Amino acid sequence: MKKGWKILGHSLFWICATAFLVFIAHNNSKIPMQTLLVAFVLFGCININLFYFNYLILIPRFLDKKLYKRYFLSLLAATIAVGLIKYGFSTQLWDVMHPKVPNEKMEHEELHFVSYFFSTFITSILFIIFSIILQFTVDWFTNERVQRDLENQRLTAELSFLRSQINPHFLFNSLNSIYSLAYQKSDTTPEAILKLSEIMRYMLYECNDNKVDLAKELTYLQNYIDLQKIRFGNKAYVDLEVNGAVTSQRIAPLLLIAFIENAFKHGVANDSAHPIKLIINVSDGHLSFYMENKKHAHNRDSSGGIGLHNVKRRLDLLYPGNYNLEIHDDADTYTCELSLIL
Known part of the structure; x- marks a missing residue:
């Protein structure tokens, strides 16, 4: 034809x-x-x-x-x-x-x-x-x-590799948290396992495309925060604020979780006077994400991490020229601001 x-x-x-x-x-x-x-x-x-x-x-x-x-x-x-x-x-x-x-x-x-x-x-x-x-x-x-086809294939393969790193990385941290609850014979262990199950279902079945509904991604973030609160015995303090109408906007999956993971890993989560602050502003074609947390001098992962490096690379691939990321790592406070054209 x-x-x-x-x-x-x-x-x-x-x-x-x-x-x-x-x-x-x-x-x-x-x-x-x-x-x-x-x-x-x-x-x-x-x-x-x-x-x-x-x-x-x-x-x-x-x-x-x-x-x-x-x-x-x-x-x-x-x-x-x-x-x-x-x-x-x-x-x-x-x-x-x-x-x-x-x-x-x-x-x-x-x-x-x-x-x-x-x-x-x-x-x-x-x-x-x-x-x-x-x-x-x-x-x-x-x-x-x-x-162009070869470049697209290369980028697709690289994105698949980056995404494959996220699941084991997240699963490793979550299982460590649940293991700690089980070791302490906490009554919240079943609830934590249920939350992890919901999170893994989203990661396995909803995140196969380059873009997902923003509403589902925000629900995923909330489930992650709830799981961390269970781990901390409901003594983790997080102020999550979402402004704007979340309608049909779409975003790359698992993009913001790395910042929140780092806040729990390296920050102080159990201080009510200095909660982890998360502010997400949404409009039709734009999203801004702000995070601030107090740093804990002794709560550092000596093995390092792949989270932030991973998310920066994914931003370069999926949003070239359409994002701005600023990270301020001070002595006592860690803040990051991400501005993204959806």
């Missing part, structure tokens, strides 16, 4: 171009229509055949394979053959090509082979140049499309 449309498009182009040239020449000269039809249609078809002979046969067979000598020899032979064909038609159709004008005597003149062949050679060269330009243009667009 695609090939058929391509042939139709080329055919329409040549028909329209030929009709336009015949129309212009007929309106701007006294040359009879039959002469113009022979000149533009018959000889035009010969030139078009040379165009496609070079475009479809010579270029793929020789030029694309860098067989330059064979290409130019074949092209020269084809051009000479076209010149001879045109010369033969011109001698046979002399009366049509040079009609008699009333009241004017005109003798049949023999075509001078060299001068005629030179003029038709120039025309043939123009059609050859057009076919080469077309081939290089098509190749350029094809290469651009292939490069």
